[in-house]
Amino acid sequence: MPEGSYWTTRRISRRTALRGAGLGLLGITGAALIGCGGADEAATATSTAAPGGTVAPGGGATRVAADQVRLKAGETYTGIFPTPAEMNPAVNATPGGTYHFRIFDSPHMDFNRILSSTVNTPNDLTKNKLFRLVLGAQADAAAIAVEGDLVESFEATPDLKQYTLHLRKGAKFHNVAPTNGREFDSEDVKLSIERYQAGGVQKDVFADVTGIETPDAHTVVVKLSQPLGEFPQMAASWSYMDAREMIADLDFLGKHAIGTGPFIQESWAAKEGQEFVRHPDYFEEGRPYLDRVSGRVYDDDNTLQAGFITGNVFNYEAANVDVANQLLQQAKDAVLFMYKGAQGANVNGFHFQMKNPTWQDERVRRAFSMAIDRPEWAAARFGIDAEASGNGYSTGPMAWKVLHDEVPDLTTQGPWYQYNPAEAAALLTAAGYSKDNQITTELTAWYARNDWGEIMVPNLNQIPQINATFRQVDNPTAVTLLNERNFTDITNITWGPPAYAVDQTIYPWYHSKGGLNHNNVNDAAMDKLVSDQRVEADPVKKMELWREIEAKIYDQVWDVFTPTNFQRRGLFHNYVINFRQHGLGALTTYCTAQLRAVWLDNL
Secondary structure, eight states: OOTTOTTOSHHHHHHHHHHTTOGGGOOOOTTOOSSSSOHHHHTTOOOSOOTTOOOOSOOOSSOOOGGGSSOOTTOEEOSOOOOTTTTOHHHHOOOOOEEEEEOOOOSOSOTTTOOSHHHHHHHHHHOOBSEEEOOSTTSOTTOOOEEESSEEEEEEOTTSOEEEEEEOTTOBOOSSTTTTTOBOOHHHHHHHHHHHHHSSTTGGGGTTEEEEEEEETTEEEEEESSOOTTHHHHHHHHOBOOOHHHHTOHHHHTTOOOSSSSEEEEEEETTTEEEEEEOTTOSSTTOOOOSEEEEEOOOOHHHHHHHHHTTSSSEEEESSHHHHHHHHHHSTTEEEEEEEOSSOOSSOEEEEOTTSGGGGOHHHHHHHHHTOOHHHHHHHHHGGGTGGGTTTOOOOSSOHHHHOSSOOOGGGGOGGGSOOHHHHHHHHHHTTOOSSSOEEEEEEESTTHHHIIIIIHHHHTTSTTEEEEEEEOOHHHHHHHHHTTOOSSEEEOOOOSOOSSTHHHHHHHHSTTOTTOTTOOOOHHHHHHHHHHHHOOOHHHHHHHHHHHHHHHHHHOSEEEOOOOOEEEEEEETTEESOOOBTTBOHHHHOGGGGGSOEESOO
């Protein structure tokens, strides 16, 4: 594995080295991290370019001058450049104000039914996990670093089969029915984990848990059937902790986002948006700084861009450099943050329904993939970013940084990812299809709907044996079809939320009994591979298994992946302080939790 790659920066290396001596020395206290990279390293990181950006040497005890709060408007930043004010939010933050952003239309509020940003966003604002991703102006956007959330510290036994979690004292649920402001405790953890274990899309996170003990209100002992060194990262990715009152009424839980989080859900209107107000008893002193968070549903990108230009939307993720530079000039007080996506998009492609006999023929699946002109797709959508995005390289669920130093080229993905319409037609002929006996299929999607209608379906229909149509559905329908696995032919992928441990990107999705096996893949060899990598302790052997798994994913084509732009370009107004996009996704996708520490300058 290359030095400094996705899950193996020097902090991970230190943690790995300590495993032999036991992880009891590696508890989380304050901002100490167990992931890779982190705020302490980020504060002294260098950048390739930083017009107007400087790194303060450290936070002081007094507020900084007014001209040291914001980034310089109209500039592009390509590194970690916290302003002097952002170096010490506790001293410099200005409380109050409302943050306005885009929110996706939520089908419900239960993250154990659908792992989607449509549900994650309100959960990120209203709930907490045991561990969480490090975010903000001082964090490395390309690093997966986790820290304690509801866990204040922990110890693990030397064999990594038992974790003792020490919970924060004084973490209170929202003062609304049915939790009524009571304190979060170990029983809530136990019942939350047991609910996930019982079934649903998060069951794989806790599949190895054999016992949960609660010796007191603030201590949880988790026992595992096998060593699991990445248990904190796994729990940090997805698993919100719910109150026992909510777990007792899952219908109510699906209709209300209630937890210990920094904001209280005030209202939720389907297809319109959601409103959140400050949780006055939030356990992080002084936070959140914002009084309100207002999320509006924007299905039209032109309307969203107009909202950003006029200041009615505070952040925007640009599709390519042309859009980014245009908005940088048009939007008052805007800054552009350029960074490389850590995992790529989590909606770049589609699933074949493997229960359908049509798609059980690998020749058919491979032909569909070869019908897609990925280099032209990348050029059309990403412009000059296409070369830096691998000229059509179409990442699967495993982050590109796991196996590569740089974004690889499309040629690394094997023959079925190369554009070859003649070979696609030959494969379909061999499978028994012709112009008079076509495969007729409907592709349903909300994510990447423009690309599907304008690029993918026309590509497919160039093959004489294919008659493909596209049906756009709304966002709640798209994620419900996917997670309930009740689609017939082809539907959009959502590889989400982005995971903090490699295992979570492959085992749940490809094991025949995996909680996220949306398209019902059932392959004995794959079951063995993903099970073997989960327990393999030797990093070299583990890497070999990961390479074999990725090669099999691209060879079997149970899913078809399409190009994504790794050159991310996030814009925000410079009066938004202590906010940055992250390599795992923008604010609306899987980084909404950072609004707990964001403040607004002079608004």
